[in-house]
Amino acid sequence: MMRLVNSTDSMYLTPPQQRELMDYAKSLRRRFDAARKVQQTESKILDDALASVQSAHPEIGDWSDAGWESHGKDLGFALRSVVRGMLVDDLEYAGATAVNSLVRELRMLEFPPNAVRGLFDGLKTACDTHLPPDSSELLAPYFAKVSSDVDMEFKTTTAA
Amino acid sequence: MIYSRPIRTLSETKGRYPTEDEVNECLGWADSLPERLRSSNLLASKEADIVREAIEEMKPKYPRFGAQHDRAYEKGARDLSSLIRYAVQAMVVDDVEMPKEKLYVWYGTIIRSLGLTPAFAKDSCQAVYDAARRQLAPDAFNIAEPYLARMIEDVSAYPEPMKPSVN
Numbered sequence: 001m002m003r004l005v006n007s008t009d010s011m012y013l014t015p016p017q018q019r020e021l022m023d024y025a026k027s028l029r030r031r032f033d034a035a036r037k038v039q040q041t042e043s044k045i046l047d048d049a050l051a052s053v054q055s056a057h058p059e060i061g062d063w064s065d066a067g068w069e070s071h072g073k074d075l076g077f078a079l080r081s082v083v084r085g086m087l088v089d090d091l092e093y094a095g096a097t098a099v100n101s102l103v104r105e106l107r108m109l110e111f112p113p114n115a116v117r118g119l120f121d122g123l124k125t126a127c128d129t130h131l132p133p134d135s136s137e138l139l140a141p142y143f144a145k146v147s148s149d150v151d152m153e154f155k156t157t158t159a160a
Numbered sequence: 161m162i163y164s165r166p167i168r169t170l171s172e173t174k175g176r177y178p179t180e181d182e183v184n185e186c187l188g189w190a191d192s193l194p195e196r197l198r199s200s201n202l203l204a205s206k207e208a209d210i211v212r213e214a215i216e217e218m219k220p221k222y223p224r225f226g227a228q229h230d231r232a233y234e235k236g237a238r239d240l241s242s243l244i245r246y247a248v249q250a251m252v253v254d255d256v257e258m259p260k261e262k263l264y265v266w267y268g269t270i271i272r273s274l275g276l277t278p279a280f281a282k283d284s285c286q287a288v289y290d291a292a293r294r295q296l297a298p299d300a301f302n303i304a305e306p307y308l309a310r311m312i313e314d315v316s317a318y319p320e321p322m323k324p325s326v327n
Contacts, residue, residue, distance in 0.1 A: 012204040012245060013252065018197050021252075025190035028166065032183050039177045077175050087178070088167055097174075 024089055034135035035083050041130040046076055048129065049122035057115045071119075074102045078146075079123055085142045094142055095149035103153050113154045120146050165189045165254035189254045192303075196252050199300040203248050206295040211240045213294070214287035221283060228325055229274065239267070240288055243315060247307040256307055260314040268318035275325025282316035 013021065038045070050072055054060070078099050085093035099120070106116050124143040128136045166186035170178060178186075203210075215233055218225070226232045246259035271281060289308045293301050 012200060012248065013197070022193060022197070025193045028186060028190045032178070032187070035177060080175060080177065083177070084170060084173060088170055 027089075028087075030134070031087050031089075031138060034131070034138045035087055037131050037135045038079065038083050038127065038139075042076060042079065044130050045079065045123065045126040046072055048126035049075060049119060052122040052125065053115055053118045056118055057112065060111065060115060071102075071106070074105065075119060075123065078102050078120075082123075082139060082142045082146060085145075086139055091142060091145040094146050099146050099149055100153065103150055107153075116154075117147065117150050120150055167253075168255055192254070193252075195299075195303055196254070199296075199303045200248050200252050202296055202300045203244065203292065203304060206292070207241060207244055210244065210288060210291040210295050211237050213291035214240055214284065217287040217290070218284060222280065222326055225280075225326055236284070239271075240284065243267070243285065243311055244288060244292075247311045248304065250310075251304050251307045256310050259307075259311065264311070264314040264317075268315055272318050272321045275321045275323050277320060277324050277326055278316040278318055280326045281318075282312055285312040285315050 078094070081097045081099060082094040085091060103116055106119075120143070124140075124147075127139055127143070131139075166189055169182050169185050173182065215237060218236075225236075229235070242263065243259075246263045250256055250258045268278075268281065285308075289312060292304065292308055296304070
């Protein structure tokens with residue numbers, strides 16, 4: 001929808017564009033419901049995601065030594081960015097904001113790539129666990145984009 | 161920058177979830193969208209008539225305008241159409257600030273450089289407003305009214321030109 005409005009500057013919306021805008025408007029209530037459900041279960045989602053990565057990667061070390069508490073906050077910000085991308089129907093948004101900065105931060109701390117990817121996969125899995133199916137289904141494309149962005153970040157930087 | 165009431169509202173929610181007021185604001189826009197689109201379609205269908213009426217209203221007020229500027233009324237009609245379309249877009253997305261940020265301020269700078277006074281700009285936009293009110297059914301006009309009213313205010317909000325070139 002964001003792209004739609006920009007591309008129609010100084011023009012009237014065509015019938016297909018109006019239908020697309022109406023579809024977005026009709027979907028807003030469902031989107032906000034999903035966002036509210038994430039908000040209500042955010043701490044469980046984040047705990048599950050961090051726990052899954054900790055157990056899969058004990059080599060990263062003790063919770064506080066690795067700064068997990070700080071990463072939990074950053075991961076919460078990343079989760080809210082995914083939710084906001086879903087609310088405004090913009091796949092690029094989550095990658096462009098918190099996700100990329102978190103990925104780069106973890107790389108600087110020398111987190112292994114599969115641990116970084118595991119964090120975001122764990123986030124998605126935790127959402128699937130704690131949210132009703134229609135809510136996690138709404139978020140799925142945005143998580144898929146985030147995973148793709150994480151993979152691209154490692155490919156791009158490794159190539160460089 | 162993307163302009164729309166829900167998008168603009170949610171752009172303020174960086175790093176947090178939207179409040180209940182913000183959610184209600186967005187859902188209010190969604191509920192009103194069919195009416196906004198109906199008004200938009202009516203304005204689109206009446207645009208040529210509105211612009212024509214507005215220009216005819218301006219001619220006696222500024223009788224020398226046509227002689228003072230090359231293709232004055234042709235360009236004027238084109239410009240008024242653009243102003244209307246931005247006002248209509250603002251109405252559809254429920255963001256009264258959007259046209260000012262995207263067009264009106266820049267447009268005021270341009271017409272000032274041509275010697276067109278703020279009074280002239282205001283009269284032109286008022287003529288559009290009055291013509292729209294005559295052309296549209298009341299319910300269609302009422303939803304567009306705040307955006308057309310802002311058009312008058314924002315387009316004419318620039319300093320007097322150094323060398324006025326209109327009447």
